[in-house]
Amino acid sequence: MRKLPSLPSLRAFEAAARLQSFLLAAEELHLTPSAISHQVRSLEEYFDTRLFTRSNRRVELTDSGRRLLATLSPAFDMIEEACRDLSPKTAAESLSVHCTPSFASKWLGPRLPAFMREYPGLTIRMSSSAEPVNMLKEGELDVAIAYGSVRAQAGVVVEALGAERIAPLASPRLVGDRFQREDIAKLTLIESKLNPVRWRDWFRENSLKMPDRPQPSFDRAALVLAAAVDGLGVALESVRFAERELASGELVIVGEGLYRPIERETHFFCYRAADRSSRKIQQFHDWLVRESRRLACDE
Incomplete structure (x- = not known):
């Protein structure tokens, strides 16, 4: 059995880290910025470490956050590619x-x-x-x-x-x-x-x-x-x-x-x-x- 944090929290973190913005992540995932913030906080609690530093409406990745992003983004790319290959192909x-x-x-x-x-x-x-x-x-x-x-x-x-x-x-x-x-x-x-x-x-x-x-x-x-x-x-x-x-x-x-x-x-x-x-x-x-x-x- 895999021991993983929740997938929604991982998706929220990956989008926020990649786009360097909770607001842009919320727009991409069709959520509210507060929902993104909540998911990120739950992930930080799971790992017991800070993934972002927050100041004056800006967010920056910590060293732990950068390490996690470097692994998550390629993993999500591979999942997306696999799903696309299995999806029905349209004519054009x-x-x-x-x-x-x-x-x-x-x-x-x-x-x-x-x-x-x-x-x-x-x-x-x-x-x-x-x-x-x-x-x-x-x-x-x-x-x-x-x-x-x-x-x-x-x-x-x-x-x-x-x-x-x-x-x-x-x-x-x-x-x-x-x-x-x-x-x-x-x-x-x-x-x-x-x-x-x-x-x-x-x-x-x-x-x-x-x-x-x-x-x-x-x-x-x-x-x-x-x-x-x-x-x-x-x-x-x-x-x-x-x-x-x-x-x-x-x-x-x-x-x-x-x-x-x-x-x-x-x-x-x-x-x-x-x-x-x-x-x-x-x-x-x-x-x-x-x-x-x-x-x-x-x-």
Whole structure:
């Protein structure tokens, strides 16, 4: 006969320790924070040792708590995996993904057919907006691909999708064959309002004086690139977004080799820590990472 503390108390402790919050654990397990606290206290009484230190509404694991979590989390992952394998399989599984409109149309969308061929049993449900989403409040979302910068949030895992090259892009008609380093200041500079790298940053990085004149601006990378293709001026954008235009020759990287390259991590894969063992999320994550690395090798 196994001698174990109650399973509910172990589940409550594991969730609270993993999420570093009694409140988040309560939301995950559909309990009240006081119920989580009661279960944790009963476990501490069972072991006759403190598992958390509590101060000013914060909880931190003790050494004993860290040892217990290191064993419990893998054990619960194995139990969940075994139950999933024995559960009836549905004909199709869906993954709800949220990202910015430009990432959806310029990078992810063109690659989705390849993903669907690799994972025919997984259907992508995509939504997009420029506004950031709260993964803990948007329960219908499985994954969010954030753009720009992401604030750390307890209960949410955030992983960068690799560094991206930010470069000046323009129609070859604007650049010509004898482009000099200082010539970029003579072109119309199109501002991409959401890009974390702005023209002033680029000019400073390349030790050049930025021209003092008005700049047309757009709030979507797709619009910025379309304006550059139409010859409005030179766009400062991620090469990741301009794959098709560069391949077709509609755009070129201005002054290739003349300027100091700028690379930034600008896209981030986000999901709830409670879904860490989700197979569909892991499959989508691994596929995105492979695609991002393939692009980096091609640049």
